[in-house]
Amino acid sequence: MRVSLLQIDVDPQESPQSRRGRVAALVGGQAGADLVVLPELWPVGAFAFDDFEASAESRTDGPTARAMSEAARSAGVWLHAGSIVERAPDGGLFNTSLLFAPDGELAAYYRKVHRFGFDRGEAVLMSPGEEAVTFAAADTVLGLATCYDLRFPELFRLLVDGGAQVLVVPAGWPARRGAHWRALAVARAIENQAYVLACGTAGTHAGVEQNGHSLVVAPDGAVLAEAGPGEEALTAVLDLPALAEYRESFPALKDRRLDAGRAQGR
């Protein structure tokens, strides 16, 4: 399975409309990949909180959904189009990832469960998603998560219980916590014996330097590919039969003790 992670530079000088056109062309350049992945909130910037309201769009027929549906169709690829600020029919905002099939259909969407910002930004401007989402695509099962979700291993367990073999994590991760990004992506791969595709943004927006350093991590924690800090297309080949063999030969997931009680204070 050939994957391409497009680590997009979110430059506030570039309009979302212009960036959408540029990203669509970049997706077009990945024809032949089985899955192309984009980062979190790349049309607006994950930290551009002041612009969330104005950039909110429909997940079915907003400008990003339409452009990415057409990009997936013309390249003939599965496209995880990163996330958008979704305006829900009731007016609420969500940080919503979109997965398009090679015919351009919106096959699945995931609303970020863990909102970042504590008492500001996304955490107060957006509503939380309530569901873990897995989806069979490109001859595997994808598990969907977004950025800050990386810090919550229990979400990833739900994805693995749902059959996920490839965990797709679009992000807008700040450079100042780059060490956490790498450690968490590798840990989620090892503990879940799954591939992790962690696709971040590049550049600086809203005064927050982005980490870049998108990662493709194998189920044993080996980093198969890592981007630099700038805009880049990162490619890798995932060996899905080897993943199944690895889970058989090192069956740690089967040793989970879901029956064990909570820790007791003594």
Ligand SMILES: NC(=O)CCC(=O)C(=O)O
């Ligand atoms: N966009 C985000 O979710 C940022 C997460 C982050 O900065 C962190 O977990 O650290």
